[in-house]
Amino acid sequence: MEVGVNFVGTAPRARSAKASILPLELKGVSFSVAGERLIGEIFCRLESGTRTVILGPNGAGKSLLLRLCHGLLQPSSGEVFWRGADGLDPTRCQAMVFQRPVMLRRSAAANVDYALALRKIPRSERGDIVREVLDQTGLARFAGQAARTLSFGEQQKLALARAWALKPQVLFLDEPTASLDPAATRAVEQIVAAIHAAGTKIIMTTHDLGQARRLADEILFLHKGRLIERGPAERFFTAPETAAARAFISGELLW
Amino acid sequence: MTDFGAAFAAAFRLVVTLDANLVEIVLLSLRVSLGAVAIATLIGMPLGAIVALFRFPGRTGAVVVLNALMGLPPVVVGLIVYLLLSRAGPLGVLGLLFTPTAMVIAQVILVTPIIAALTRQVIDDLWGEYAEQLRSLGAGPAQALPTLLWDGRFTLLIAVLAGFGRASAEVGAVMIVGGNIDHVTRVMTTAIALEVSKGDLALALGLGLILIALSLGINGTAYVLKGAAQWRSV
Numbered sequence: 343m344e345v346g347v348n349f350v351g352t353a354p355r356a357r358s359a360k361a362s363i364l365p366l367e368l369k370g371v372s373f374s375v376a377g378e379r380l381i382g383e384i385f386c387r388l389e390s391g392t393r394t395v396i397l398g399p400n401g402a403g404k405s406l407l408l409r410l411c412h413g414l415l416q417p418s419s420g421e422v423f424w425r426g427a428d429g430l431d432p433t434r435c436q437a438m439v440f441q442r443p444v445m446l447r448r449s450a451a452a453n454v455d456y457a458l459a460l461r462k463i464p465r466s467e468r469g470d471i472v473r474e475v476l477d478q479t480g481l482a483r484f485a486g487q488a489a490r491t492l493s494f495g496e497q498q499k500l501a502l503a504r505a506w507a508l509k510p511q512v513l514f515l516d517e518p519t520a521s522l523d524p525a526a527t528r529a530v531e532q533i534v535a536a537i538h539a540a541g542t543k544i545i546m547t548t549h550d551l552g553q554a555r556r557l558a559d560e561i562l563f564l565h566k567g568r569l570i571e572r573g574p575a576e577r578f579f580t581a582p583e584t585a586a587a588r589a590f591i592s593g594e595l596l597w
Numbered sequence: 598m599t600d601f602g603a604a605f606a607a608a609f610r611l612v613v614t615l616d617a618n619l620v621e622i623v624l625l626s627l628r629v630s631l632g633a634v635a636i637a638t639l640i641g642m643p644l645g646a647i648v649a650l651f652r653f654p655g656r657t658g659a660v661v662v663l664n665a666l667m668g669l670p671p672v673v674v675g676l677i678v679y680l681l682l683s684r685a686g687p688l689g690v691l692g693l694l695f696t697p698t699a700m701v702i703a704q705v706i707l708v709t710p711i712i713a714a715l716t717r718q719v720i721d722d723l724w725g726e727y728a729e730q731l732r733s734l735g736a737g738p739a740q741a742l743p744t745l746l747w748d749g750r751f752t753l754l755i756a757v758l759a760g761f762g763r764a765s766a767e768v769g770a771v772m773i774v775g776g777n778i779d780h781v782t783r784v785m786t787t788a789i790a791l792e793v794s795k796g797d798l799a800l801a802l803g804l805g806l807i808l809i810a811l812s813l814g815i816n817g818t819a820y821v822l823k824g825a826a827q828w829r830s831v
């Protein structure tokens with residue numbers, strides 16, 4: 343029986359046989375600060391395999407919801423439940439790319455290596471994994487460069503490489519392409535697609551509708567902290583059910 | 598005015614002749630102060646980082662005490678160490694009173710709170726920026742501690758320099774526990790105090806100028822080294 347997130351060699355797809363911590367179930371999750379409810383009561387269940395995109399205007403609560411799911415915030419009420427966890431430590435099976443990723447003051451390669459070391463991957467295996475993910479994200483030539491001297495787009499790719507190196511079952515991405523140029527946006531979307539193709543569940547936020555159309559299998563539409571619409575991406579974009587979603591899609595939703 | 602002219606002349610004469618007494622005093626000063634700062638760094642940095650990163654009962658009090666201890670009066674510390682190390686004191690058997698070791702001990706007590714308090718603030722700020730990212734990667738406070746000390750290394754240099762400033766400038770503690778014994782425990786500050794009491798103000802001021810120059814030299818070196826290292830690792 344396999345336990346934890348042990349790497350079998352460095353093969354990126356060696357994980358398929360492993361038990362999944364998914365589905366993720368939110369059982370009436372809410373989050374309040376000083377009595378003000380920022381996240382409504384959210385009930386939903388996220389299955390493995392699909393790419394879930396959380397859409398909503400600025401301040402809708404997308405980042406908060408991701409943090410709650412990832413375990414960085416404790417819900418004020420309700421529960422974030424990994425139905426498949428069954429003995430697995432869910433926190434070790436997830437990774438997150440933040441809206442503003444933090445790079446450590448060391449080389450790009452060392453940033454990836456650091457994440458692997460925290461997951462107790464043996465030193466002898468880390469070098470190969472680091473090289474592999476830097477290659478896959480087109481960062482090989484920056485391996486030795488101080489991470490903080492990389493451009494914003496390169497840092498975003500490095501954050502993806504660092505997350506990918508952990509071979510998470512679930513990857514959370516918080517607006518991974520906000521303020522990137524179109525080419526860098528494409529590159530990041532391709533990396534996300536590759537990570538997904540390798541078997542990782544994607545849960546990401548964006549307010550870029552084009553990106554949502556390109557990447558989403560399923561949309562969660564958040565408005566003022568509430569999950570007001572949810573469904574397959576195609577249906578959401580062609581036949582939105584709520585007035586707010588219709589307004590958002592046509593670019594008219596005001597906060 | 599003539600005092601200042603004479604002081605520069607005295608300082609100049611001492612330096613160019615490489616006065617043996619002066620060299621001895623300068624070397625002992627550096628040994629005591631740098632030694633104390635090194636030890637205080639080893640204690641103070643982890644201590645400050647622990648207070649910054651871990652939540653424990655009485656933490657707020659610990660922060661206030663740490664900040665307050667930055668202002669420990671050197672004479673009081675000297676007196677306490679004196680009482681501990683004197684023949685009748687609990688550590689009297691060690692026979693450390695009036696030795697450079699006693700001076701180092703006193704300065705470690707003076708400098709550790711400075712380095713710990715400044716480190717706490719630096720690490721606190723850094724943790725605010727890093728916390729979510731590190732927690733997401735699976736690091737708790739214990740794993741974050743060495744990471745943040747390393748990432749804050751350029752800012753933390755100022756804590757070490759502040760500690761060195763305190764150690765090299767204080768006279769009260771080293772005077773009491775060292776005794777200003779010629780060729781044994783005489784350092785720059787105690788030598789200055791002695792010359793002042795003897796009335797040789799020019800020599801005292803000359804020594805003072807050399808002390809300031811030393812401090813400038815150490816800080817300048819640190820700054821240049823920092824610049825060189827930072828350029829490579831941002």
Ligand SMILES: Nc1ncnc2c1ncn2[C@@H]1O[C@H](COP(=O)(O)OP(=O)(O)OP(=O)(O)O)[C@@H](O)[C@H]1O
Nearest residue numbers: 375380398399400401402403404405406407517549
């Ligand atoms: N710690 C906090 N204290 C008080 N209010 C908060 C806190 N964190 C978030 N908020 C508020 O909660 C709301 C949702 O914030 P969140 O960052 O989740 O928005 P978002 O949907 O990610 O927006 P954006 O698209 O701009 O990133 C905002 O109005 C924000 O001001």
Ligand SMILES: [Mg+2]
Nearest residue numbers: 404405441516
């Ligand atoms: Mg956000």
